[in-house]
Amino acid sequence: MFSDADAAALYDLLNPWDPDHRPGDRFSMELVMAADSVLDVGCGTGSMLHVARERGHRGRLVGLDPDGVALARAQRRADVEWVEGTAASAGWEAEFELATMTGHAFQCLITDDDVRTSLAAVHAALRTGGRFVFETRHPQARAWEDWNPSNPSDIVDLVDPAGRALRVWHEVQSLVGDLVTFTGTTAQPDGTVLRVDRATLRFLDVTAIDAFLSEAGFEIEAQYGDWYRAPITGTSREIITIARRVPPPGGRL
Incomplete structure (x- = not known):
């Protein structure tokens, strides 16, 4: 037998969160450590938020994932909020400075409706000026x-x-x-x-990603083709996006 819990433990072994040696983890960790409140959408087994606490993050850390088995493994650390569900089912309003989707989790949103409802929920969860960082593999x-x-x-x-x-x-x-x-x-x-x-x-391309973000009320702060902040080119393997929630026209939130 190889259970769901076994698979979750194996995932951590295959994908250790190591910002000292993995440039993608370091990129995300720098943003997390600089934010006073963080929502990790699709947190899985919670490795990123575990490390953030271990390294002294003193603010609010919330991990959200629909996989109850992975979340049970995340809950080994009790000083982080763990919520079972999807971004679309969450009801946070202007509570976070930063939202993240790491490990190419954004690519699990496979329909236009999935993308739109998730982005709308992340947008709602962020304060005005809050940032959403995620990556996808460049098609x-x-x-x-x-x-x-x-x-x-x-x-x-x-x-x-x-x-x-x-x-x-x-x-x-x-x-x-x-x-x-x-x-x-x-x-x-x-x-x-x-x-x-x-x-x-x-596998969405840059044009499609940017259109979905704009529709959801985000502006692109930066996009990179690799974890060293190089621009996106014809040979880039990643689309790494930092988007910012902007105030609605004529209003403040």
Whole structure:
């Protein structure tokens, strides 16, 4: 058996939050540590907010995720607020200086309605002038082409927290428009399959992202093509966006 709780623990092992050695984590952590109140949308197992507390963040930290198993793992730390749900179901009003979506979580919003309702909720949760930072994989890089077991770098052999030797790989099932559906397989080293998870991600381009943000009442403060703040070019693999909530025309919020 390889349970949902096992999968959540494995996720942390495969994706450690390490701002000292991972430039993407460092980019987000600098923004989090500078903000007095932070909403982490799609917080998963809560690693980013755990580290923020460990490093001395004294303000309000809230993690939001619809995955109750991942959130249960996050709740090992009690000095952060943990909320089960989606951005669209949340009801915060002007309570946060910063909202984040890390780990390419924005790509889990696979329909226009998903994007619009989530952005509207994040916009409502931020104070005027508050910022929303998130990243997506740039579709021009076609990252999904590397997600297959014939790519040696996609196959990971490791020992999980329970002491089991495991092998993990991915495989794309379909590409339809801007949606990529793939599976993630967890197996024993001999190939005996323990678990197969299926997911769909959306690969929006810069024009589409900016249009959704503008419609939701955000302005683009900055966009980068990598974690070192380089501009987006024809070879960029990421679209890293910092958007700011602006006051409505003729009004103040």
